[in-house]
Amino acid sequence: MTPAKAFGLTIRRLRTQISYSQEKLAMISGLDRTYISLLERGQRQPTITTIFQLAQALDISSAELVSNVEVYIRENPSD
């Protein structure tokens, strides 16, 4: 489980938990919907700026977002 893949799956989980579509998350974060789709599939590496933008849009701290990614990796080491 790479950080990029775990990040994508974490974003998808947090986004669906608050019933946001990719379109809505894109609008609120200022990112492109296609880019969010690529991120969620682990096909793009988010930068620190993107991480901060998405955390703000999801109404959590960036540290909390990254903590969720770390938990995901720990719980799914072989994915």
Next chain:
Amino acid sequence: MTPAKAFGLTIRRLRTQISYSQEKLAMISGLDRTYISLLERGQRQPTITTIFQLAQALDISSAELVSNVEVYIRENPSD
């Protein structure tokens, strides 16, 4: 204070706290010394993979590293 700039200054602070040279941090993290120098000056955007590599090399969690970046931004909003 952008996330990239705050990240660079945070890395520099954490690195010097444990008396690591850029060379030593480069060796332990597997990153290039020049790249670490650019990161510390806020001239490169670290990706999630780089963040995880640097956190591991600094012996802290990635969430803790990002938390330090958030604190830095809060304490230096106008830099």
